[in-house]
Amino acid sequence: MSNFETFETAWCPGCGNHSILECLKTALEELGKNPHEVLMMAGIGQAAKTPQYISAHTFCGLHGRSLPPAQAAKIANSDLTVIVETGDGDSYGEGGNHFVHAVRRNVNITHFVHDNQIYALTKGQASPTTTEGQVTEVQPTGSHNSSFNPLLMAISAGAGFVARAFSGEKEHLVEIMKKAILYDGYALVDIYQPCVSFNKINTFAYYKQRVYKLGDDYNRFDKIGAMQKAMEPDSKIPIGIIYEEKKTTFHQKNEVLTNCAKSGVSLARTKQDLSLVQRYIDELR
Amino acid sequence: MYNLLIGGAAGQGVDTLTAMLERILKRAGNNVFTYRDLMSRIRGGHNFSLIRFGVRDIASHSYVLDGMIALNEETIELHKDKVKSNGFILCDSKLILPEADAADPRLIKLPLSDTAKELGNAVVAGSIALGAALKLMGEGLEQCADVLALSVKSEFVGLNLKAFEAGFGAVEVRFAHGGGRAAAAAADAGGIGRILLNGNKAIALGALAAGLKFYSAYPMSPSTSIMEYLSSKMIESGVVVEQAEDEIAAINMAIGASYAGATAMIGTSGGGFCLMVEALGLSGMAEIPLVIVNVQRPGPTTGLPTRTEQSDLKFVVSASQGEFPRMVIAVKNQEDCFYQTIRAFTIAEKYQIPVIILSDQYVGDSTATLNSFDLSGVSQSGLNESCEPEYLRYRYSDDGVSPRKLPGNQCCFVTADSDEHDEHGMITESADVRVRMMDKRMKKLELLQKELQEPEFLGDKDFETLLIGWGSTWGPISEAITLLNSNSGMKFGALVFGDVFPLPTEKITQMAARAKRIINIEQNATGQLAGLIREYTGVQMTGSVLKYDGRQICADEIVAAINKEVGK
Numbered sequence: 001m002s003n004f005e006t007f008e009t010a011w012c013p014g015c016g017n018h019s020i021l022e023c024l025k026t027a028l029e030e031l032g033k034n035p036h037e038v039l040m041m042a043g044i045g046q047a048a049k050t051p052q053y054i055s056a057h058t059f060c061g062l063h064g065r066s067l068p069p070a071q072a073a074k075i076a077n078s079d080l081t082v083i084v085e086t087g088d089g090d091s092y093g094e095g096g097n098h099f100v101h102a103v104r105r106n107v108n109i110t111h112f113v114h115d116n117q118i119y120a121l122t123k124g125q126a127s128p129t130t131t132e133g134q135v136t137e138v139q140p141t142g143s144h145n146s147s148f149n150p151l152l153m154a155i156s157a158g159a160g161f162v163a164r165a166f167s168g169e170k171e172h173l174v175e176i177m178k179k180a181i182l183y184d185g186y187a188l189v190d191i192y193q194p195c196v197s198f199n200k201i202n203t204f205a206y207y208k209q210r211v212y213k214l215g216d217d218y219n220r221f222d223k224i225g226a227m228q229k230a231m232e233p234d235s236k237i238p239i240g241i242i243y244e245e246k247k248t249t250f251h252q253k254n255e256v257l258t259n260c261a262k263s264g265v266s267l268a269r270t271k272q273d274l275s276l277v278q279r280y281i282d283e284l285r
Numbered sequence: 286m287y288n289l290l291i292g293g294a295a296g297q298g299v300d301t302l303t304a305m306l307e308r309i310l311k312r313a314g315n316n317v318f319t320y321r322d323l324m325s326r327i328r329g330g331h332n333f334s335l336i337r338f339g340v341r342d343i344a345s346h347s348y349v350l351d352g353m354i355a356l357n358e359e360t361i362e363l364h365k366d367k368v369k370s371n372g373f374i375l376c377d378s379k380l381i382l383p384e385a386d387a388a389d390p391r392l393i394k395l396p397l398s399d400t401a402k403e404l405g406n407a408v409v410a411g412s413i414a415l416g417a418a419l420k421l422m423g424e425g426l427e428q429c430a431d432v433l434a435l436s437v438k439s440e441f442v443g444l445n446l447k448a449f450e451a452g453f454g455a456v457e458v459r460f461a462h463g464g465g466r467a468a469a470a471a472a473d474a475g476g477i478g479r480i481l482l483n484g485n486k487a488i489a490l491g492a493l494a495a496g497l498k499f500y501s502a503y504p505m506s507p508s509t510s511i512m513e514y515l516s517s518k519m520i521e522s523g524v525v526v527e528q529a530e531d532e533i534a535a536i537n538m539a540i541g542a543s544y545a546g547a548t549a550m551i552g553t554s555g556g557g558f559c560l561m562v563e564a565l566g567l568s569g570m571a572e573i574p575l576v577i578v579n580v581q582r583p584g585p586t587t588g589l590p591t592r593t594e595q596s597d598l599k600f601v602v603s604a605s606q607g608e609f610p611r612m613v614i615a616v617k618n619q620e621d622c623f624y625q626t627i628r629a630f631t632i633a634e635k636y637q638i639p640v641i642i643l644s645d646q647y648v649g650d651s652t653a654t655l656n657s658f659d660l661s662g663v664s665q666s667g668l669n670e671s672c673e674p675e676y677l678r679y680r681y682s683d684d685g686v687s688p689r690k691l692p693g694n695q696c697c698f699v700t701a702d703s704d705e706h707d708e709h710g711m712i713t714e715s716a717d718v719r720v721r722m723m724d725k726r727m728k729k730l731e732l733l734q735k736e737l738q739e740p741e742f743l744g745d746k747d748f749e750t751l752l753i754g755w756g757s758t759w760g761p762i763s764e765a766i767t768l769l770n771s772n773s774g775m776k777f778g779a780l781v782f783g784d785v786f787p788l789p790t791e792k793i794t795q796m797a798a799r800a801k802r803i804i805n806i807e808q809n810a811t812g813q814l815a816g817l818i819r820e821y822t823g824v825q826m827t828g829s830v831l832k833y834d835g836r837q838i839c840a841d842e843i844v845a846a847i848n849k850e851v852g853k
Contacts, residue, residue, distance in 0.1 A: 057692040069541025076547035101530035268546030272496040284480035
């Protein structure tokens with residue numbers, strides 16, 4: 001019996017979201033997480049419904065805006081394990097600016113992107129990761145924009161944990177999720193998943209034929225090598241931790257939060273010191 | 286009461302000299318009010334401050350000058366007509382002036398830069414001018430050493446003091462004080478009983494007193510000094526101040542922090558508020574408390590970045606799609622900034638709503654002497670962590686408010702959802718739940734009625750003419766009312782609104798019924814408060830005074846405009 005209860009979902013049968021949700025629960029179980037220490041956060045989209053289907057603290061905010069509140073919730077309450085579960089449109093389209101700056105800020109949160117390379121909630125328009133040239137209802141002559149490479153972007157912006165997974169490789173996905181959650185800092189896992197209703201190109205079989213697991217011979221600590229790996233053509237899709245680096249986190253750099261850590265009290269539980277405010281007032285005399 | 290202008294190009298030190306002089310004057314027992322007229326540039330252009338001081342209460346600026354310190358030629362050219370005939374125009378003897386100006390009897394040329402060099406450093410030329418101005422205004426140098434110790438690096442205190450003395454010795458007293466200042470100074474223990482600050486700093490201090498733990502913002506004039514002040518205190522006071530990548534991130538971060546239990550505030554101006562609008566609705570929908578400061582500047586779009594206007598009222602009362610409860614408080618002066626900010630936090634937390642503090646560049650950047658703030662009524666912040674096994678985040682309740690809990694507590698789940706949701710916080714499309722949840726949220730608007738503060742009444746209770754204002758026009762209107770009631774045979778009253786949404790309607794309805802004329806005075810082009818009053822009370826203005834040139838209206842302008850209206 002799982003601590004992280006299951007709820008009836010509104011997803012299509014065969015949707016990759018089911019596997020990702022299942023893997024997430026397994027990963028949290030295997031890490032020994034208590035549901036009351038987990039905060040699931042999302043924007044809006046099919047993937048962003050994930051927090052609705054798991055027993056934990058949940059925050060489902062605005063489309064594209066999953067990362068800003070997630071970082072701030074972790075800043076406010078460092079006792080929480082903060083996991084952002086949302087889609088490619090939410091993360092890289094509407095929220096693209098936040099993505100770059102979440103990497104730079106390096107707050108200790110985990111970002112699972114359900115990347116089906118299409119907009120599914122709005123029924124099948126091109127997403128930033130849609131393959132260039134792919135035809136959709138509103139891109140009838142093909143998507144003319146080049147496909148966004150989230151892994152390369154994250155590595156170049158300074159991310160310390162960048163991984164790719166596939167919803168059809170569940171055991172592998174669970175292991176990647178666990179490592180991402182344990183990583184101290186911002187961790188990105190871009191999870192390819194089929195959209196059975198709106199993406200007839202990037203199907204389960206498409207991914208299954210192309211993915212290969214990064215072996216022990218792959219050096220995930222080599223940044224240039226990782227960038228090259230992130231740029232491999234679509235004919236082969238490496239899955240695993242593409243890049244890893246130990247980095248100082250926001251909580252370790254921010255003096256207010258290091259003081260909180262020293263006293264063992266999260267920011268949310270600290271109280272204002274009115275005698276200090278009185279001193280600030282006196283400075284204005 | 287005297288009025289002194291310090292003017293020059295950006296980068297010439299107008300602001301530094303102003304800050305020193307106003308504090309010296311304050312410590313000598315004066316009330317001080319300083320208006321800053323700044324251009325949106327780092328170098329060049331023309332900036333000036335109007336420092337008004339005396340023993341009487343001062344609520345606003347004036348543009349009738351007793352003296353001027355001109356750091357460049359342009360300052361004299363632009364403002365000489367405002368200097369009284371017995372006033373002075375103080376400048377460096379090196380300024381190259383037209384013949385007429387050079388022969389102006391008000392002109393006092395001093396070798397400021399040469400003397401500064403002789404003293405050892407050209408930068409103290411301004412201090413020489415300040416010393417001279419203090420002598421001309423009948424002030425002493427007693428407060429200079431202490432103020433310098435707070436204003437400049439310790440190794441420069443002695444040099445600056447010498448500069449003050451050099452200036453002081455170079456001129457004769459022009460204006461004597463009419464007595465009373467010494468008594469005021471003594472009663473005030475040398476002026477140190479009271480404080481001197483601008484509205485933005487007062488808002489920041491109010492937030493710290495209320496238990497602020499998280500502040501996020503994207504820099505935007507004229508709100509940035511809130512973030513600057515909080516940053517200067519953040520480590521000691523335990524507040525995380527984060528510069529966000531944009532205003533959308535700023536508000537969404539603050540909502541996330543508030544959800545997770547950290548009391549949060551954001552600050553911006555109109556353009557930044559535009560970007561925050563969707564998330565404003567999230568605060569309302571997910572019932573997450575948030576205090577938002579909008580320090581207004583003239584719009585639309587980039588507008589006049591460093592100037593003042595009251596044109597965001599109708600925008601902020603209706604911003605964001607859909608319907609949800611909110612409160613909007615317009616701050617009237619620097620003291621209001623402190624106490625209303627604390628009140629904004631209390632109301633935001635009590636009703637779990639967004640509360641918008643509507644300030645503007647005039648209140649935000651102007652400094653004023655105030656009685657020291659009283660912290661005795663301030664309560665401690667913090668979220669309930671008690672165990673409640675059957676806890677539902679959005680439980681239906683008679684008063685519309687469902688208790689918040691700190692996420693992370695061990696016995697209940699805390700949810701938040703921008704979709705319509707049920708009592709658990711789970712997405713629903715049920716018509717019944719939708720209506721009950723809407724009613725639960727909108728009920729808070731009724732509850733807010735009990736919190737509302739009626740507008741402040743000024744002037745003669747037997748008024749024939751009633752003036753209506755809100756927020757920052759409080760100062761100019763209060764001074765204008767005194768002038769109007771003493772100068773003409775007619776009687777004037779004024780209502781100045783602080784709470785503007787929900788709009789308190791009792792006083793305006795009663796007083797409008799017995800006013801011969803009702804005239805709104807607003808810093809916008811369309812009479813936005815008049816529109817709100819009409820919407821909620823049916824009361825129509827009979828005339829209006831509207832100013833939207835980016836400069837704050839002063840009492841003299843109001844008096845002139847009202848006399849014109851009344852004479853119609």
